[in-house]
Amino acid sequence: MxxxxxxxxxxxxxxxxxxxxxxxxxxxLWFGYKPEQDAEARERFGDLTERALAGELSEWAExxxxxxxxxxxxxxxxxxxxxxxPTAYAGDERALQLVRExxxxxxxxxxxxxxxVFIYLVLEHAENLSVQDQAVQQFEQLxxxxxxxxxxxxxxxxDFAERHRQVIARFGRFPHRNxxxxxSSSEAERAFLAEPGSRF
Numbered sequence: 001m002x003x004x005x006x007x008x009x010x011x012x013x014x015x016x017x018x019x020x021x022x023x024x025x026x027x028x029l030w031f032g033y034k035p036e037q038d039a040e041a042r043e044r045f046g047d048l049t050e051r052a053l054a055g056e057l058s059e060w061a062e063x064x065x066x067x068x069x070x071x072x073x074x075x076x077x078x079x080x081x082x083x084x085x086p087t088a089y090a091g092d093e094r095a096l097q098l099v100r101e102x103x104x105x106x107x108x109x110x111x112x113x114x115x116x117v118f119i120y121l122v123l124e125h126a127e128n129l130s131v132q133d134q135a136v137q138q139f140e141q142l143x144x145x146x147x148x149x150x151x152x153x154x155x156x157x158x159d160f161a162e163r164h165r166q167v168i169a170r171f172g173r174f175p176h177r178n179x180x181x182x183x184s185s186s187e188a189e190r191a192f193l194a195e196p197g198s199r200f
Contacts, residue, residue, distance in 0.1 A: 005060050005069035008045055012072060012118075019114040019150050030076075033083070041080040049077045053091050064110040067102050068119065071095050075122050086181055095122045096131070113142050117157055124164045127173045132165040164200070167192075176200065 002010070012029070016022030023030075029037055041049075051057055052073035060066035074091030082088040099122045102108060108119050120142070123135035139158040146154040167174055175189035176199040185193065192198050 003066075004048055005066045008048070008069045008072060009065060011044065012076075013115070019112070019146075020153055022114055023153055038080045038083055041077055045073065045077055046081055049073050049081055049091075053078065053087075053094075055094070061098055061102065064102075064107050065115075067098065067107055068111060068115055071098055071102075071119060071122060074098070075125065076118065084180060088180065089125075089177065092122070092125055096126055099123065108138075113145060113154070116142060120161070124161050127168060129165070129168050129172070132161075132168045136161045136165050160200075167198075174200075 012026070013022055014025050016025050028034070048057070052070060057070055057073070060070040074095035078091050079088045082090070099108075099119055102119070108116050111119065116138075120135055120138040123131050123138065126132065126135075136158070139154070139161040143151065143154040143158050164174075171186075171189060171192070173183075175185055175193050177183070178185045178189065
C-alpha cells in the first residue's frame with residue numbers, strides 16, 4: 001500500500017515520462033477550473049488537507065517528497081477544495097514557512113525541476129515583494145537548467161512569476177483576493193480587475 005503522500009503526488013503529477021508530457025497531461029488540473037476536479041480533490045484528499053491546515057502531518061516534511069506533498073496540501077489543494085472562500089488561502093503562511101525551512105536545507109534541489117515549480121509557487125502566492133523577488137529568481141534558475149526542448153515550458157512558469165511580482169509591486173497585494181477576504185478594493189484595483197488576465 002502506498003503512502004498517502006505518494007498517492008497525492010501520483011494524482012498531481014501523473015505518469016508523464018518528461019516534464020513536458022506531465023505538464024501537457026496535468027495543466028488543466030494545475031491551472032484550470034473544473035467543478036469535477038475540485039470535487040475529486042475534496043473526496044480524495046479533503047481529510048488530509050484539513051489535517052494539514054490544522055497543523056498536523058509535520059512528519060511528512062522529513063523527506064523531500066513528503067515535504068512537497070505537504071506543501072501541496074497547504075497551498076494548492078485548499079485553492080481547489082475551498083475555492084472562492086477565505087479558507088482557500090488559509091494554508092499560505094504555513095506553506096511559506098515550510099518552503100523557507102526546506103529550501104534552507106537544500107530540499108528543493110533534491111526534487112525534479114517540475115516538482116520544484118510547486119515549491120516556488122508558494123513564494124509566488126505571497127503578498128510580499130521580497131518573497132516575490134525570490135520567486136522570480138527561483139524560476140529563472142529553473143529555466144537555466146531546463147532541457148532545450150522544455151525551455152518554453154519553464155519560460156512560461158517564469159512569465160507568470162514575473163506577472164505576479166508586478167501586481168505585488170503595484171498594489172502590495174493581489175486585488176483578486178479582496179472580495180473573497182472581505183477587503184475593500186481601491187479605485188485603481190477595481191480598474192485593474194476589469195482588465196483581462198488580472199485574476200490569474
